[in-house]
Amino acid sequence: xxxxxxxxxxxxxxxxxxxxxxxxxxxxxxxxxxxxxxxxxxxxxxxxxxxxxxxxxxxxxxxxxxxxxx
Numbered sequence: 692x693x694x695x696x697x698x699x700x701x702x703x704x705x706x707x708x709x710x711x712x713x714x715x716x717x718x719x720x721x722x723x724x725x726x727x728x729x730x731x732x733x734x735x736x737x738x739x740x741x742x743x744x745x746x747x748x749x750x751x752x753x754x755x756x757x758x759x760x761x
Contacts, residue, residue, distance in 0.1 A: 705759070712755050720754070721747040 724746040741749065 709755065709759075712758055713751055716751050716755065717747060720750040723747070724750065 721743070724743045727746075728743060
């Protein structure tokens with residue numbers, strides 16, 4: 692009977708870890724997104740352009756899952 696409780700607790704723990712890693716890495720990706728925008732000759736991606744904050748969030752969300760692999 693304690694198995695579902697352990698699963699929920701582990702899931703919450705992983706969610707907290709994910710948010711902590713997101714909070715720690717977001718500023719790094721924000722700086723990267725700003726520098727990418729300011730770089731002369733940078734090509735705009737096809738499709739709608741996101742804000743710098745949206746780009747930083749997308750970069751962080753695509754990189755963070757690698758921390759949970761293994």
